[in-house]
Amino acid sequence: xxxxxxxxxxxxxxxxxxxxxxxxxxxxxxxxxxxxxxxxxxxxxxxxxxxxxxxxxxxxxxxxxxxxxxxxxxxxxxxxxxxxxxxxxxxxxxxxxxxxxxxxxxxxxxxxxxxxxxxxxxxxxxxxxxxxxx
Numbered sequence: 001x002x003x004x005x006x007x008x009x010x011x012x013x014x015x016x017x018x019x020x021x022x023x024x025x026x027x028x029x030x031x032x033x034x035x036x037x038x039x040x041x042x043x044x045x046x047x048x049x050x051x052x053x054x055x056x057x058x059x060x061x062x063x064x065x066x067x068x069x070x071x072x073x074x075x076x077x078x079x080x081x082x083x084x085x086x087x088x089x090x091x092x093x094x095x096x097x098x099x100x101x102x103x104x105x106x107x108x109x110x111x112x113x114x115x116x117x118x119x120x121x122x123x124x125x126x127x128x129x130x131x132x133x134x
Contacts, residue, residue, distance in 0.1 A: 008060075009122075010056075010118075010119055010122050010123065011053055011056055013118060013122060014052070014114075014115045014118040014119050014122070015049050015053065015115075017114050017115070017118045018045060018048055018049050018052075018111045018114050018115045018118070019045060019049065020114075021045070021110050021111050021114040022041060022042065022044070022045025022046075022048075022049075022107060022111055023045075025041040025044070025045065025103075025106070025107040025110055025111070026038040026041035026042060026045075026107075028041075029041040029100070029103045029107070033100050033103055036098065036099060036100050036103075037100060037103055039098060039099055040099040040100040040101075040103035040104050040107070041103055041104075041107045043091070043092070043099050043104055043107075044103065044104040044105070044106075044107030044108040044111060045107055045111050047088050047091060047092070047104075047108060048107075048108055048111035048112050048115060049111070049115075051084050051088055052112070052115050054080065054084055055077065055080075055081070055084070057080070058072075058074075058076035058077040058080065092104065
C-alpha cells in the first residue's frame with residue numbers, strides 16, 4: 001500500500017485541477033455572459049483556491065491529527081475560518097461592479113466540487129485499491 005499523499009502535494013494537485021476547472025468556466029462564461037464573464041470566473045476560481053488552500057495551513061503548522069496536536073490545528077482552523085470568510089466577502093464586494101454574480105457563484109460551486117473531489121481521491125487512493133468500496 002502506498003502512503004497517502006502529503007498535504008503539500010494534495011494542495012498542489014487540487015489547485016491545478018481547480019485552476020483547470022476555472023479556465024473551462026472562464027471560457028463558458030465568455031461565450032454565455034460576454035466580456036465580464038472571464039473576469040468573473042477568475043474571481044470565483046481564485047476565491048476557492050485561496051480559501052481552501054488557507055484551510056490547510058493550521059494542519060501544516062500544528063502537524064497532522066495523528067501526531068497528537070490535532071486539537072491545536074482545529075482551534076487555529078476555527079479561528080481563521082471567520083477571517084477567511086470576511087476576506088472572501090470583502091474581495092467579492094470590491095469586485096462587484098466589474099463581475100457577474102451568477103458567474104462567480106457557479107464558478108465557485110464548480111471549483112469547490114473539483115477541489116473536494118480531487119482531495120478525496122488523493123486521500124483515499126491506495127495502490128491497487130478501489131477508491132470507493134460499494
